[in-house]
Amino acid sequence: MKQPIYKRAMMKNLIIILHLLFGFNIVVSQSSQILITGKVLESNNNLPIEYATIAILDNNSKKPLTGTITSEDGTFSIRTTGTNYYIEVSFMGYETKIFNDFEIINNTIDLQTIILSVDNHALDEVVVRAEKSQLEFKLDKRVFHVGTDLSSTGASSLEVLNSIPSVNVNIEGEVSLRGSQGVQILINGKPSVLATADGNALGSITADMIEKIEVITNPSAKHDAEGTSGIINIIIKKSEKRGVNGSATLNVGVPNSNSFGLSVNKRTEKFNLFSQLGFGIRTYPDERKSINQDLINGTTITSFGESEFDEKFANILIGTDYHINANNVITLSGSYAYEVEDQFSKTNFSQTDASNSATDSWLRNEITEADNPKLRYELQYKKNFKRHKDQSLLFSALGNSFRKDQFSDFENTVVLGNDDDFKQKTRTDYTLEDYTFKLDYTHPFLEKYTIETGSQYVINSVSNDFAVSDLVNDEWINNPDLTNVFDFNQKVLGIYTTAAYEGDTWGIKLGVRLENTNLDTLLQTTNEQNGDNYTNLFPSIHTSYKINDNFSLQAGFSKRIRRPGLRELNPFSNIRNNFSISTGNPDLKPEYTDSYEITSIHKIGKTTLNFSLYNRYTVDVVERISTFSNNVSTSRPENVGTNTTTGFEANGKYAPTNWFSVNGDFNINYFYRKGVFETVSFDFKGNQWATSLTTKFKLPSEFDLEISGDYRSRYKTVQNEIADNFFTDMGLRKKILKGKVILNLSIRDVFASRIDESTTNQPDFYLFNSRKRGRFVIFGVSYGFGKGEAMEFSGQRRR
Structure with a gap:
């Protein structure tokens, strides 16, 4: 009698565990062992079957004595001390073979070649079970299993992602999780060039290549304490390794957004070769306005x-x-990019007195040129283990280097007043080197328990050589007050361990991460040195309770850190606007946050809803503090007290029909700031909220229409008030040639309403700043070949 598919799978896992448990007894009784060997092939093409189960079972009790699985070439070798047993060879989707009559020669049983025939009844059972895509709630993640309803459509991975609750992919291919676009995307549990934001290659992964997608909204101590808005891990089927896949895209836009990109993958049994090529020209316009008012004079x-x-x-x-x-893979990749930047700006300045009469007026022009070479190289090694499908070891080494050579010329032309015309120029030599080394090990045991451990070492080295010169009597004179070399060196060593129990309805995961940070900064000209060396412990705990397949509760706590970056530490300023200066602070300390979150996950028919309550307590909050002197405002980051934020978030997806869906997100929080800076109290309370809504329509003749709106409310900081903001994006897409060619029209900021405004009201001064980017219209043509899907986005570069 044939065993049901699910029972065979359970038996396979049980045999592997028993094999490990009995391993010790096998060693001590080496002298009485019987060696059993053979090779397992499938009947259609006589190809080897990997991971077929070889079970040694007692003839009387029918209980397993030991077992193993076949290797990549279908061979197996196992020893047993039993005396009354039979041998069972099985694999999902194939008929099981049982051997009761065998010959023992020199303590060896050679079963030679074993041919397994397809079990048509079992295959039908598998197809029915996997016909519809399923969402499974796990301890700290959600797993979306891709069924034939998606894999048979030829859809791309971007369309599959868009089918997952809490995940949204706009018409330009930007992936967001719970409304945030800061998502880390992994392929088979590790970073990949196919998943980088500017790689534009996710379109080469199609639904029929995907086994499942894991979504982690609240990462554990395994991940960087710096934090992330979430992780999406795309698991590729092992059977989809062969063939040539690729995508090409051509874009034109107003203002200039002209680019060409090509992505090609060649997959064989042993190799997956991937390559990308891209080039383009883009223009980013900008409008700025500022007001500096001295309330004293x-x-x-x-x-x-x-x-x-x-x-x-x-x-x-x-x-x-x-x-x-089958269990070991090495990845080696390298990339090189070269950018040439040109910037032109014209700014009109005017000065008025207390009676609002104009006293001075001048025009400031800027011409900036820069060259940016970038180099990235990466080595990864991943080992899987036969003992358990989730047991793995991953080592990765990543290097990045970046250089900027920038020159700027400024010219002030007096229109009104007694001041003289003058010229300035700046020079920036900027170099960056980053190295990241990671080692991660995952060990499942006793079916429901998992231990993870690993380490990470990150090296950041930056040097910024900045010089300002003034033209005096036709001679360029260095300005020592604005010229210096700033060096930034940071090393972070992290070690982590997590332990998890995950039952059918309840689970818990505990983790702890230890990080040591060694930071040194140096102002070379003044020989001003600053350093910090600190060690922190970052615990995390996550738990979940699945009430049923459509309703689950999750709760979590984690401690996070936000270290100040180069821009916040570098004391240099940009002289684009001599009256609005922004500098860094070499004495800045990191922020620490205790983060608590409770989430409920609902699936009601064609609607999925997530509701979250969260609380975050942050110490040494970094805020920009403005000072004012001689009509010049200087903004500098400072550590100012604490912040307690309590909020509520709701997001959902509703797809009542095949041609219409709506995805929305709403977030509101209340915060309480406490702090004193230079004897001035900054205690205050406030709130802010944001909402976004995306609607998608499948129109006749293979047209897709997408309209999205985003609104962010007005809110306060320590000194500033940030204005509310609303903008709308729209996209229209047309598939032709069975989806291999896609025509795409997108309009970003349809009404040119995305304007960033801030005001600062202080007893002795008032500041106003605004920035407007404008509307972008882009048309793209994409083509997918092989098993690749045409890229479903316009190619707008992420900045």
Whole structure:
């Protein structure tokens, strides 16, 4: 009698565990062992079957004595001390073979070649079970199993992602999780060039290549304490390794958004070769306005300017995955990019006195040129274990280098007043080197328990050589007050361990991460050194309770850190606007946050809903503090007290029909700030909220329409008030040639309403700043070949 599929799978796992448990007894009784060997092939093409189960069972009790699985070439070898047993060979989807009559020669049983025939009844059972995609709630993640309803459609991975609750993919291919776009995407549990935000290659992964997708909204101590908005892990089927897959896209836009990209993957039994090539020209316009008002003497300086940032770029990437065998893979990749930047700006300044009469007026022009070479290289090794499908060891080494050579010329032309015309120029030599080394090990045991452990070492080295010169009597004179070399060196060593229990309805995961940070900064010209060396413990705990398949509760706590970066530490300023200066603070300390979250997950028919309550308590909060002197405002980050934030978030997806769906997110929080800076109290309470809504329509003739809106409310900081903001994006897409070619029209900020505004009201000064980027219209043509899907986004570069 044939065993049901699910019973065979359970028996396979049980046999492997028993094999390990009995391993000790097998060793001590070596002298009485019988060696059993053979090779398992499938009947259609006589190809080897990997992971077929070999079970040695007692003839009387029918209980397993030991067992193993076949290797990549279908062979197996196992020893037993039993005397009354039979041998069972099985694999999901194939008829089981049982051996009761065998010959023992020199303590060896050679079963030679074993041919397994397809079990048509079992295959039908599997197809029915996997016909519809399923969402499974796990301890600290949600697992979306891709069924034939999606895999048979030829859809891309982006469309599959868009079918998952809490995940949204806009028409340009940008992935967001619970409304945030800071998502880390992994392929088979590790970073991949196919998943980088600017790689534009996710379109080469199609639904029929995907086994499942894991969504982690609240990462544990295994991940960087710096934090992340979430992780999406795409698991590729092992059977989808062969063939040539690729995508190409061509885009044109107003303002300039012209680019070409090509992504090609060649998959064989042992190798996965991938390459990318891209180049383009883009323009980013900008409008800025500022007001500096001295409330003591009544003088006001107003500026209004327009700028245009032009970028030309080219990049190439080559890499390979080498599958040593079924359980070991090495990945080696390298990429090089070169960017040429040109920026032009014109800003009109005017000064008025207390009676609002104009006293001075001048025009400030800027011309900036920069070259940016970038290099990235990566080595990864991943080992899976036959003992358990989730047992793995991963080592990765990643290196990044970046250099910026920038030159700027400024010219002030007096229109009104007694000041003289003058010229300035700046030079920036910027170099960055980053190295990351990671080692992760995952060990499941006793079916419901898992231990994870590993380490990470990150090295950041940055040098910024900045110089300002003034033209005096036709001679360029260095300005020592604005010229210096700033060096930033940071090393972070992290070690973590997590332990998890995950039952059918309840689970818990505990973790702890230890990180040591060694930071040194140096102002070379003044020999001003700052350093910090600190060690922190970052615990985490996550638990979940599944009430039923459509309703689950999750809760979590984690301690996070936000270390100040180079821009916040570097004391240099940009002189684009001499009256609105922003600098860094070498003495800045990191922020620490205790984060609590409770989430309920509902699935009601064609609707999925998530509701979250969260509380975050942050110490040494970093806020920019503005000072004012001689009509010049200087903004500098400072550690100012604590912040307690309590909030509620709701997001959902509703797809009542095949042609319409709506995805929405709403977040509101209340915060309480406490702090004193230079004897001034900054205690206050406030709130802010944001909402977004995306609707998608499948129109006749293979047209897709997408409209999204985003609103962010007005809110307060320590000194500033940030204005509310609303903008709308729209996209129209047309598939032709069975989806291999996609025509795409997208309009970003349809009404040109995305304007960032802030005001600062203090007893002795008033500041106003605004920035407007404008509307972008882009048309793209994409083509997918092989098993690749046409890229479903316009190619707008992420910045």
